Amino acid sequence: MHASTQRIGFIGVGHLARCLISGFLKSGLPAERLLLSPRGQSKTISNETGIEVAASNAALVDACDIVFLAVRPANAADAVDGLPWRKDKFLVSACAGVPIAALAARAQAPRIIRVMPVTAAEIGASPTVCYPSAPRIEDLIAHLGPVIPLSGEQHFETATVSAAVYGWVQKLIQVSADWSSSQGLSPDTARQLSAGIFSAAGQTVAASDEPMEELLHHLATPGGITELGLNHLENHHVSEAWTGACQAVIERLSKN
Ligand SMILES: NC(=O)c1ccc[n+]([C@@H]2O[C@H](COP(=O)([O-])OP(=O)(O)OC[C@H]3O[C@@H](n4cnc5c(N)ncnc54)[C@H](OP(=O)(O)O)[C@@H]3O)[C@@H](O)[C@H]2O)c1
Structure with a gap:
């Protein structure tokens, strides 16, 4: 057919x-x-x-x-x-x-x-x-x-973790929007801004051939606000926590 x-x-x-x-x-x-x-x-x-x-x-x-x-x-x-x-x-x-x-x-x-x-x-x-x-x-x-x-099917299991990451990113969008609206932005504006920023970040990375390290390096001007926030996040072990969450998911998937 x-x-x-x-x-x-x-x-x-x-x-x-x-x-x-x-x-x-x-x-x-x-x-x-x-x-x-x-x-x-x-x-x-x-x-x-x-x-x-x-x-x-x-x-x-x-x-x-x-x-x-x-x-x-x-x-x-x-x-x-x-x-x-x-x-x-x-x-x-x-x-x-x-x-x-x-x-x-x-x-x-x-x-x-x-x-x-x-x-x-x-x-x-x-x-x-x-x-x-x-x-x-x-x-x-x-x-x-x-x-x-x-x-390969093992690659598929690894890639399945990204379906969970999709939800975690929405959590980050919510946290950013909630903070903006707590500072006085209307909830609608805060939500659209936060969603748009995450979407723009993803599209920029997808459209670029530059290594991620380089992209981040250009964004994080020494002494600037991006660097300030990244340092704060790293001091709170955010990358480690994120990687740990990915690992927890792959371990759950592997049990099936
Ligand atoms: N949710 C997501 O965003 C997402 C993303 C990617 C992958 N997935 C995968 O998609 C699957 C479904 O997730 P979901 O969130 O859609 O779950 P869900 O809302 O609970 O839907 C599952 C449906 O399966 C039906 N069902 C169970 N046994 C059945 C059978 N023998 N014959 C016909 N229907 C049957 C249930 O019907 P009854 O209510 O009648 O029991 C229920 O409506 C999961 O395996 C999940 O890993 C989900």
Whole structure:
């Protein structure tokens, strides 16, 4: 079947799936190409969007060429078990820390691809890692933002930590905005400013080839305010704490 006519199903219609579905619809995929499993937020999303709800997970797998799996990690293996998978189908798992082998043990037939989108998929801005390479899935994921193919599953686990970093960055945006509004900026202005600054920092780094050390060196004028704050943060071991948080997440992911 041609890529543009493939039916795309969702098993696990919760918070993440809602963002993926919203991103796909905004990018121009017609609602008729999507199909929802009957649990979670399916009825609400169906009422909002007109996307059909399958009678069962088995009926969904039967009807779809590509099936996204977005259940909680602990439910992933059970959710794919006993369904009518075939060799020509793709099972695309967004379940953090669930290895391909754990899914393949319960769903032998389909090609299994792991992806790790973030909620920015809703606005077409999710950098999404993908493993193993599957051009048809990468083309589809590109509707949700930049696709980052990876060459090994261990790299995928490492990259999954960035999905948690995405939340920590939002915490920093909140802390900066709260401080600005405590000093008198309106909460809306403080929020937009803080979000815009973090976004601008990310875009600048992404657009530059300069080593990060150099970029930071140019920013931190000796005796200036950037240097002052960076020194304060380092005196409070912020880099060490951040790295420690990344390590804690990879250790949790490795336990699955
Ligand atoms: N949230 C994020 O931003 C994010 C980002 C990247 C990756 N992920 C990954 O995405 C997955 C889902 O996260 P979430 O935050 O979206 O969780 P969630 O809101 O709890 O959604 C999970 C959904 O799975 C459904 N479900 C469980 N077992 C099922 C089954 N056998 N058949 C059909 N549906 C089933 C649940 O339905 P019921 O309510 O009926 O039980 C629930 O609606 C996780 O594995 C997570 O690692 C999440």
